[in-house]
Amino acid sequence: xxxxxxxxxxxxxxxxxxxxxxxxxxxxxxxxxxxxxxxxxxxxxxxxxxxxxxxxxxxxxxxxxxxxxxxxxxxxxxxxxxxxxxxxxxxxxxxxxxxxxxxxxxxxxxxxxxxxxxxxxxxxxxxxxxxxxxxxxxxxxxxxxxxxxxxxxxxxxxxxxxxxxxxxxxxxxxxxxxxxxxxxxxxxxxxxxxxxxxxxxxxxxxxxxxxxxxxxxxxxxxxxxxxxxxxxxxxxxxxxxxxxxxxxxxxxxxxxxxxxxxxxxxxxxxxxxxxxxxxxxxxxxxxxxxxxxxxxxxxxxxxxxxxxxxxxxxxxxxxxxxxxxxxxxxxxxxx
Amino acid sequence: xxxxxxxxxxxxxxxxxxxxxxxxxxxxxxxxxxxxxxxxxxxxxxxxxxxxxxxxxxxxxxxxxxxxxxxxxxxxxxxxxxxxxxxxxxxxxxxxxxxxxxxxxxxxxxxxxxxxxxxxxxxxxxxxxxxxxxxxxxxxxxxxxxxxxxxxxxxxxxxxxxxxxxxxxxxxxxxxxxxxxxxxxxxxxxxxxxxxxxxxxxxxxxxxxxxxxxxxxxxxxxxxxxxxxxxxxxxxxxxxxxxxxxxxxxxxxxxxxxxxxxxxxxxxxxxxxxxxxxxxxxxxxxxxxxxxxxxxxxxxxxxxxxxxxxxxxxxxxxxxxxxxxxxxxxxxxxx
Numbered sequence: 227x228x229x230x231x232x233x234x235x236x237x238x239x240x241x242x243x244x245x246x247x248x249x250x251x252x253x254x255x256x257x258x259x260x261x262x263x264x265x266x267x268x269x270x271x272x273x274x275x276x277x278x279x280x281x282x283x284x285x286x287x288x289x290x291x292x293x294x295x296x297x298x299x300x301x302x303x304x305x306x307x308x309x310x311x312x313x314x315x316x317x318x319x320x321x322x323x324x325x326x327x328x329x330x331x332x333x334x335x336x337x338x339x340x341x342x343x344x345x346x347x348x349x350x351x352x353x354x355x356x357x358x359x360x361x362x363x364x365x366x367x368x369x370x371x372x373x374x375x376x377x378x379x380x381x382x383x384x385x386x387x388x389x390x391x392x393x394x395x396x397x398x399x400x401x402x403x404x405x406x407x408x409x410x411x412x413x414x415x416x417x418x419x420x421x422x423x424x425x426x427x428x429x430x431x432x433x434x435x436x437x438x439x440x441x442x443x444x445x446x447x448x449x450x451x452x453x454x455x456x457x458x459x460x461x462x463x464x465x466x467x468x469x470x471x472x473x474x475x476x477x478x479x480x481x482x483x484x485x486x487x488x489x490x491x492x493x494x495x496x497x498x499x500x501x502x503x504x505x506x507x508x509x510x511x512x513x514x515x516x517x518x519x520x521x522x523x524x525x526x527x528x529x530x531x532x533x534x535x536x537x538x539x540x541x542x543x544x545x546x547x548x549x550x551x552x553x554x555x556x557x558x559x560x561x
Numbered sequence: 562x563x564x565x566x567x568x569x570x571x572x573x574x575x576x577x578x579x580x581x582x583x584x585x586x587x588x589x590x591x592x593x594x595x596x597x598x599x600x601x602x603x604x605x606x607x608x609x610x611x612x613x614x615x616x617x618x619x620x621x622x623x624x625x626x627x628x629x630x631x632x633x634x635x636x637x638x639x640x641x642x643x644x645x646x647x648x649x650x651x652x653x654x655x656x657x658x659x660x661x662x663x664x665x666x667x668x669x670x671x672x673x674x675x676x677x678x679x680x681x682x683x684x685x686x687x688x689x690x691x692x693x694x695x696x697x698x699x700x701x702x703x704x705x706x707x708x709x710x711x712x713x714x715x716x717x718x719x720x721x722x723x724x725x726x727x728x729x730x731x732x733x734x735x736x737x738x739x740x741x742x743x744x745x746x747x748x749x750x751x752x753x754x755x756x757x758x759x760x761x762x763x764x765x766x767x768x769x770x771x772x773x774x775x776x777x778x779x780x781x782x783x784x785x786x787x788x789x790x791x792x793x794x795x796x797x798x799x800x801x802x803x804x805x806x807x808x809x810x811x812x813x814x815x816x817x818x819x820x821x822x823x824x825x826x827x828x829x830x831x832x833x834x835x836x837x838x839x840x841x842x843x844x845x846x847x848x849x850x851x852x853x854x855x856x857x858x859x860x861x862x863x864x865x866x867x868x869x870x871x872x873x874x875x876x877x878x879x880x881x882x883x884x885x886x887x888x889x890x891x892x893x894x895x896x
Contacts, residue, residue: 411747
């Protein structure tokens with residue numbers, strides 16, 4: 227395998243995917259730092275409010291040289307920024323910094339990543355895709371103005387796949403479909419492991435609306451809460467024509483939650499980040515409304531209700547990860 | 562992500578998986594070389610008769626320093642061995658060499674990898690699993706006798722998964738099941754892309770017997786040849802009770818092939834490396850005879866015959882790769 231810019235960018239992209247969706251409303255971003263050919267850091271942005279990928283990677287890289295530096299104790303973006311500006315001592319001047327997305331140029335609570343990089347003066351900054359967010363873009367120019375070599379477009383297609391979810395929620399309501407199945411497409415009953423359920427609860431904590439089919443509500447009588455991760459409980463949209471439900475179903479009694487029972491999809495537009503937890507029939511109904519699919523696959527074959535339906539859809543696999551012994555597959559419609 | 566022995570071993574393991582089964586009868590092996598923290602080579606053994614993973618990696622690593630060395634023109638194992646013994650000039654003394662399997666100690670047509678490494682005198686040799694093959698093992702001792710630091714057991718479980726197919730064919734007939742399906746388990750008609758078909762033909766070239774169900778033969782009238790890769794055409798075992806087939810079905814007229822029509826599975830033991838190309842009903846019949854499954858998944862959802870059957874099987878995912886836009890999943894029964 228060739229060890230080149232593509233190789234290091236792939237490491238950054240794969241690392242970023244581990245936090246896909248979890249970084250909402252920020253994009254998933256990864257960063258790799260190589261100093262004189264030595265791989266020093268593979269980091270990602272993990273959650274909105276936590277440091278950007280570049281900051282995590284700069285910190286890790288610096289600590290490989292001075293493992294006992296006080297930097298070790300600094301966890302917020304401002305503190306790491308300030309420390310590095312004062313103490314970098316030319317450490318990054320022979321570094322190549324691979325970022326999946328153009329470093330932000332937006333000065334908010336912290337100085338921008340592009341500004342910090344321009345001070346640290348690395349040998350090269352290698353970027354997969356330019357920032358589609360007008361407010362944060364301009365990072366490449368900031369770097370070039372300081373005569374830092376910038377290479378862009380490395381693994382551009384993979385970089386675009388990585389920020390595809392981010393792009394969907396940038397300017398409109400983002401709707402994704404979550405489905406769990408066995409290898410052979412069986413969807414009955416309890417499919418997923420506890421680890422995968424933890425992940426689903428983490429997603430529920432990030433979204434602002436959870437949509438589910440009326441039949442599933444009647445059959446499963448779910449909570450649809452985030453008890454495994456102590457998160458916030460999203461509002462619920464029960465997709466139903468007849469709109470009659472027993473108020474004893476647990477989801478109705480979860481505090482701080484609005485429950486909408488409706489078949490009017492227009493109401494979805496009041497929300498920004500929507501997960502549909504469904505099976506094939508709901509996918510068939512909503513297939514033209516969804517931006518992407520999160521498919522959770524348990525590696526077993528089971529007899530049971532499965533995809534005997536009229537669905538005929540082609541997908542592109544955006545990415546896959548393991549969730550313990552199971553798989554998570556991010557799919558995008560392929561038209 | 563931590564950049565440690567596990568990280569580099571994972572790179573070696575993933576590289577080796579790209580050639581899984583293709584190296585038959587040899588094991589799939591990967592090798593990574595790091596010199597003073599610089600990642601120089603990620604290589605694998607690609608096919609029996611071609612150089613071992615270590616040899617490919619040593620060559621790649623050396624060429625990073627002297628890209629125009631005559632070594633560049635040397636492709637067979639002996640030539641690379643001899644060149645490195647004469648010209649290494651201490652290059653590898655500050656190298657760490659990660660190998661997924663204990664370097665071979667067997668002197669055949671070429672000197673053993675362990676012997677070559679003992680001459681090159683690397684700083685450390687890091688090994689995932691010891692060689693289960695008595696004839697080739699002893700490599701660790703050869704290295705230790707030269708006072709080379711050896712670390713073993715790094716990512717041992719992943720290393721064991723990697724050589725699981727090798728272990729199955731070491732002492733007995735290896736039988737694996739190949740199946741193609743859509744995301745939702747649909748198995749009707751043409752599922753796979755041309756790229757995936759090329760891969761299947763490559764597998765057919767490696768195996769010595771291809772088993773298929775009688776009904777599939779009657780319905781599909783297949784060739785079961787290797788025309789896409791100009792390989793050798795395997796013998797065919799048609800699993801059938803009534804044993805009546807039109808001799809006009811193309812597979813019968815492929816030259817240099819024996820066709821067995823039988824329901825006596827004992828006859829399989831005359832062969833060493835058997836692929837079953839089948840669907841769910843054949844899997845149900847043979848589930849206790851197969852060592853592992855190669856599942857080819859096209860990321861689409863289709864209506865059609867799928868896994869509505871009585872199968873109830875749990876798997877462990879040994880590994881996954883992309884085959885172009887599709888997936889190949891190696892599965893092992895989980896009891």
